[in-house]
Amino acid sequence: MTQDNNYEPPKVWKWDAASGGEWASINRPISGATHEADLQQGKHNLQLHSLGTPNGQKVTIMLEELLEAGVKEAEYDAYLINIGEGAQFSSGFVELNPNSKIPVLYDVEIGQRVFETSSILHYLAEKFGKFLPTDPAKRAEVMNWLFWSHGSAPFVGGGFGHFYFYAPEKIEYAIDRYTMETKRLLDVLDKQLANNKYIAGDEYTIADMGAWPWYGNLVLHNSYEASEFLQVDDYKNVQRWAKEILARPAVQRGRIVNKSGEGNLPERHDASDFDNL
Structure with a gap:
């Protein structure tokens, strides 16, 4: 692998609002409100x-x-x-x-x-x-996979998706790093689904709802225009799971x-x- 970027980090990082691509004017290194505006409220609880x-x-x-x-x-x-x-x-x-x-x-x-x-x-x-099952063992398994997807999503979206699709320049090292991790995560999910109808077992749960929008969209809807690059068709069990969940009327509405x-x-x-x- 070749790397043309000769960037050397300074001793103290300073925010450059002009860098960062299309989100440069939005992202910033501090929290808090930038303007006063109330949220709308409807009729439901x-x-x-x-x-x-x-x-x-x-x-x-x-x-x-x-x-x-x-x-x-x-x-x-x-x-x-x-x-x-x-x-x-x-x-x-x-x-x-x-x-x-x-x-x-x-x-x-x-x-x-x-x-x-x-x-x-x-x-x-x-x-x-x-x-969410009431049985302690089944409940724990659901929570395992719910937090697995919560922790893995930044690698898929903020990592792979950012550097492969959104970043203002293509950085080979970054793309390789997050592609490897995304494919590893797809393999983890594919192996889990080889012996389970749904992620945490035989029941459809919040673990599936937490994972599908990331992994289902990734393998079915060409997220980041990367289906061929990631060879998503190789993950047969993920494909089966993703299609079955997409067929649910509530999923079709919610998405x-x-x-x-x-x-x-x-x-x-x-x-x-x-x-x-």
Whole structure:
């Protein structure tokens, strides 16, 4: 491997707002609000502020699965947060999530904010008693895989996806490093699914909802235009699992919420909103 980048880190790093590609004007090394703006609030108890990225899809899929299962109390309002315009740094959003990352959920009934996708999935599973086994051993296995996907996603999106697709320049070392890790993670999942219908066993759970938006989209929808590069067709068990989950009506609905463009639903306030697409 050759490497043309002769960059030498300085003794003290200094932020250069002009570097960093298309996100240079948004990203910064400090936290907190950049502007005053209240979040909208709809009629339902559950208020979601998100964007239809893989992380955002986790929660909308969970909410739609709860509704599909007959849990009427899981009705929700979903408002789009345009991270490209820095909406995640509004005072209203930062109040609910100091980390300024989508998604964030607000439970009006008890005045509870919930951020981090795995925390939201777990919160909803506990609140409504769905998609999380009560048997201690099965429950532990679900949590194992839920946090596996939570920890592995940054390698896939923030690592591989960033350097292969989004970075302003192609850095061979970085692409090789994160490609190797992404393929290793796909292999971990493929081997787990060789002997299990779903990630944590025979039951469809929040472990699948946490992993599918990253790995399902990666192998089925040419994420980062990298299907051939990653040879995703080689992961037969992941392919089978991804297609079976995509066939679920709740997944088909959840994956288009808080997304712009034809066939998507930027905001969601009622089940009938899908009928107008």
